[in-house]
Amino acid sequence: xxxxxxxxxxxxxxxxxxxxxxxxxxxxxxEGQSVLGLMATGGGxxxxxxxxxxxLPGITVVVSPLIxxxxxxxxxxxxxxxxxxxxxxxxxxxxxxxxxxxxxxTGACKLLYISPEKLQQPYVxxxxxxxxxxxxxxxxAHCISAWGHDFRTDYLRLPDTLKQxxxxxxxxxxxxxxxxxxxxxxxxxxxxxxxxxxxxLNRANIAYDLAxxxxxxxxxxLTFELIDRLEGPGIVYCSTRQAVDVLVAxxxxxxxxxxxxYHGGMNSMERMLIQTQxxxxxxxxxxxxxxxxMGIDKPDIRFVIHxxxxxxxxxxxxEIGRIGRDGRPGYAMLLYAQEDIQIHQYMLDKEYxxxxxVQQFFQHYRAGAAFDAQTLxxxxxxxxxxxxxxxxxxxxxSGAQVSSxxxxxxxxxxxxxxxxxxxxxxxxxxxxxxxxxxxxxxLRKHLNQYFGEKDHSYQHxxxxxxxxxxxxxxxxxMVMVQPEAQNRWNLRQALDKLLPKK
DNA sequence: CGTTTAATATGTATATATTAAACGGTGCCATACT
Numbered sequence: 316x317x318x319x320x321x322x323x324x325x326x327x328x329x330x331x332x333x334x335x336x337x338x339x340x341x342x343x344x345x346e347g348q349s350v351l352g353l354m355a356t357g358g359g360x361x362x363x364x365x366x367x368x369x370x371l372p373g374i375t376v377v378v379s380p381l382i383x384x385x386x387x388x389x390x391x392x393x394x395x396x397x398x399x400x401x402x403x404x405x406x407x408x409x410x411x412x413x414x415x416x417x418x419x420x421t422g423a424c425k426l427l428y429i430s431p432e433k434l435q436q437p438y439v440x441x442x443x444x445x446x447x448x449x450x451x452x453x454x455x456a457h458c459i460s461a462w463g464h465d466f467r468t469d470y471l472r473l474p475d476t477l478k479q480x481x482x483x484x485x486x487x488x489x490x491x492x493x494x495x496x497x498x499x500x501x502x503x504x505x506x507x508x509x510x511x512x513x514x515x516l517n518r519a520n521i522a523y524d525l526a527x528x529x530x531x532x533x534x535x536x537l538t539f540e541l542i543d544r545l546e547g548p549g550i551v552y553c554s555t556r557q558a559v560d561v562l563v564a565x566x567x568x569x570x571x572x573x574x575x576x577y578h579g580g581m582n583s584m585e586r587m588l589i590q591t592q593x594x595x596x597x598x599x600x601x602x603x604x605x606x607x608x609m610g611i612d613k614p615d616i617r618f619v620i621h622x623x624x625x626x627x628x629x630x631x632x633x634e635i636g637r638i639g640r641d642g643r644p645g646y647a648m649l650l651y652a653q654e655d656i657q658i659h660q661y662m663l664d665k666e667y668x669x670x671x672x673v674q675q676f677f678q679h680y681r682a683g684a685a686f687d688a689q690t691l692x693x694x695x696x697x698x699x700x701x702x703x704x705x706x707x708x709x710x711x712x713s714g715a716q717v718s719s720x721x722x723x724x725x726x727x728x729x730x731x732x733x734x735x736x737x738x739x740x741x742x743x744x745x746x747x748x749x750x751x752x753x754x755x756x757x758l759r760k761h762l763n764q765y766f767g768e769k770d771h772s773y774q775h776x777x778x779x780x781x782x783x784x785x786x787x788x789x790x791x792x793m794v795m796v797q798p799e800a801q802n803r804w805n806l807r808q809a810l811d812k813l814l815p816k817k
Numbered sequence: 818c819g820t821t822t823a824a825t826a827t828g829t830a831t832a833t834a835t836t837a838a839a840c841g842g843t844g845c846c847a848t849a850c851t
Contacts, residue, residue, distance in 0.1 A: 329848080380843095380845085381844075382844085382845080404845080404846090405846055405847085430844085430846085431845080432846055433845080436846095461843090462844085465840090466844080467843085467844065467845065469845075469846095474846085497834095531820080554842080555820095555840090555841055556821095556842080557820085557821075557840080557841075561821090578842085579843065604842060604843080605843060606842075606844090609843095630843095635836065654818075654819055654820085656818090657819055657820095657841095658818085658819080658841060659842095660818075660843065661818070661819095662842065665840090665841085687848075688848085688849075758834090
């Protein structure tokens with residue numbers, strides 16, 4: 316079997332040898348085991364399901380979070396590797412989609428890329444069952460925990476969806492997962508502890524830096540200086556679309572480098588254009604919200620600047636993880652101020668329902684009402700919240716059936732409590748982000764420990780707490796920002812508010 | 818909750834100060850509408 320694996324690796328992927336972790340994941344997958352693979356960005360995750368897809372008898376379904384990722388990967392497989400792959404999603408018209416699915420039914424495709432939403436459609440499942448599903452790969456599997464509980468609950472429905480496909484083995488892969496996230500993925504898909512394959516998540520080539528800023532002008536000045544002086548391509552992350560637009564306009568006015576913006580408010584053509592330009596080296600820096608970056612294949616990103624505090628260490632680690640996939644040194648700067656927390660708190664409060672909203676939703680749900688635009692407007696609820704509440708309501712009602720003998724709980728109360736629980740989890744993640752900037756210990760250690768990583772080695776620089784100065788990093792002098800005691804104290808107060816009361 | 822933008826106030830023409838209102842992330846899909 317070993318020889319076969321290597322033959323496929325060379326024949327289809329052009330590599331002489333496997334990269335660390337790959338062979339061990341693939342072996343288990345070929346044995347029919349369900350596996351969770353954790354590999355640092357740039358570790359070659361996609362080969363771990365693309366190669367088994369060629370060797371296994373049936374089709375491999377790749378659950379992918381973004382249409383743009385499906386398009387990229389399928390194109391690469393078809394043109395560069397000559398592997399028969401396809402995708403089904405909402406960019407296709409019904410006739411087109413039917414054509415693809417009919418081809419799949421005949422077994423002409425080895426890989427199908429699809430979203431968790433689309434995978435629930437009965438016709439899609441019917442076709443896949445005809446072809447026979449050998450493996451379900453879940454790409455960017457941290458999305459299950461990051462999005463499954465609120466933003467895209469279809470991620471948490473995946474175990475039920477896979478039941479309809481006869482529970483094929485699962486290979487979940489990601490670059491960031493805390494112990495809690497690993498446990499959640501394992502229990503959802505029945506992955507045994509010995510089938511969790513972990514490569515080191517420590518990013519030895521990244522130098523971690525941190526600076527507290529006072530006021531908008533200081534923040535902006537520091538950011539623009541960094542963009543001007545740092546070498547190579549980079550990304551600047553902001554918390555809001557507006558901040559992105561403002562920064563782009565301000566920098567383009569008299570900045571030295573080629574910079575453009577990217578966020579969810581832009582249409583897909585614009586977004587595609589900007590991303591393509593960045594990948595092709597026609598843009599030096601992208602200023603973006605967290606909409607940018609997932610799955611982008613650019614090995615030479617040299618720096619990431621966080622203009623504001625991100626919402627969690629998971630998000631932070633994902634975003635800086637895009638630095639230096641080529642293994643060459645890179646630099647991560649996190650700018651923060653006390654007021655950065657407010658936007659995240661606001662979003663959190665807005666995302667989750669009040670008891671009244673749950674009640675109104677439940678009444679309509681019970682009455683069998685469709686949650687169309689009109690109904691939603693009537694109860695003043697967003698499409699997103701209705702989708703989330705549908706999920707929790709379904710859970711509450713099916714759960715009630717199972718345990719009906721014990722006690723009859725109020726479903727509305729039950730649903731609201733479940734959503735409050737998730738809200739508390741998110742609040743805690745935000746507090747952990749704040750703790751990170753407040754703690755005075757080594758940044759690398761703190762971040763690595765959060766993800767259960769014990770290796771803290773580094774190549775050139777560790778972090779600003781371990782003696783990295785920006786002057787040293789850039790090889791020239793630069794104004795250092797002095798943190799003010801007052802602001803730190805306020806931030807501690809804000810942190811206290813985030814933590815649950817005892 | 819903080820920042821940005823729009824609207825008003827001032828006191829007699831342009832611009833600044835003050836106050837009020839608006840706004841805020843991530844994407845799939847289906848459906849309704851042009």
